Amino acid sequence: MDITDKIIEYIRTNKVSTTEVADCLGKTGVLPNIYPVNRGQFQAGRVKWVYAYNESNWDVHEQVRDVQKDDIVYIEAFDCGERAIVGELVTKFIILYKRASAIVTNARMRDAHKLIKERYPVWCAGFNPVGCFNTKNETPFDENIIKNRKENVEGAVIVCDDTGVVLIPKTELNETFYKKLEAIEEQEDIWFDCIDRRKWDTFDTVCLKKYKE
Structure with a gap:
């Protein structure tokens, strides 16, 4: 493949x-x-x-x-x-x-x-x-x-x-872009966990990224 x-x-x-x-x-x-x-x-x-x-x-x-x-x-x-x-x-x-x-x-x-x-x-x-x-x-x-x-x-x-x-674009069809896709899927999971389970607001989640602390 x-x-x-x-x-x-x-x-x-x-x-x-x-x-x-x-x-x-x-x-x-x-x-x-x-x-x-x-x-x-x-x-x-x-x-x-x-x-x-x-x-x-x-x-x-x-x-x-x-x-x-x-x-x-x-x-x-x-x-x-x-x-x-x-x-x-x-x-x-x-x-x-x-x-x-x-x-x-x-x-x-x-x-x-x-x-x-x-x-x-x-x-x-x-x-x-x-x-x-x-x-x-x-x-x-x-x-x-x-x-x-x-x-x-x-x-x-x-x-x-x-x-x-x-x-x-064909210039983006590489392993680097594949890893970006994996990363953004992981990020989406984290963000929704923050607002759904932790009950954070979107400012703390998206802008301040407090989950990284």
């Missing part, structure tokens, strides 16, 4: 929240304005990065053919306005047939009623019944963006829960 799998397994087993993961990243890592379609879901996994641009989802249909089991498919949309990037059909293909763990997108989705009814693990920027076009772009996508995302996003780790989505 490599270190990335070790980190993913620890996060899944211990249900390490996005709040805790962001704290381990120095209070960074959030993918802004992306929220769950369905409450009470938790996912963590390697990123399969997929792009869309110019109000077309042609490239999404093409790229998701390569999704692997347990991937978290991150669809990043560029110049798609308020249009929904995909809906129930693509979601079902990715989650049910490709067996991905989740879909995350900075764009809107359509078919909200179906995504909710089936409790699909989707995190998105909202909904819109008006979708992108399934037409091929005449101009190629920016190679510099592709290079950047392949180097920095593809193969990173995403964690999703009710609070939102946090991305752990």
Whole structure:
């Protein structure tokens, strides 16, 4: 098991929240304005990065053919306005047939009623019944963006829960970060013990850290 799998397994087993993961990243890592379609879901996994641009989802249909089991498919949309990037059909293909763990997108989705009814693990920027076009772009996508995302996003780790989505960069997928995850889980246990059992206030617990005395 490599270190990335070790980190993913620890996060899944211990249900390490996005709040805790962001704290381990120095209070960074959030993918802004992306929220769950369905409450009470938790996912963590390697990123399969997929792009869309110019109000077309042609490239999404093409790229998701390569999704692997347990991937978290991150669809990043560029110049798609308020249009929904995909809906129930693509979601079902990715989650049910490709067996991905989740879909995350900075764009809107359509078919909200179906995504909710089936409790699909989707995190998105909202909904819109008006979708992108399934037409091929005449101009190629920016190679510099592709290079950047392949180097920095593809193969990173995403964690999703009710609070939102946090991305752990590939540069943080190491033993040091694993130990940070262990430490923050221990810290959370101590803090809740302080307020629940010892009946301390949060100032003594969080700020003064009197449990260290």
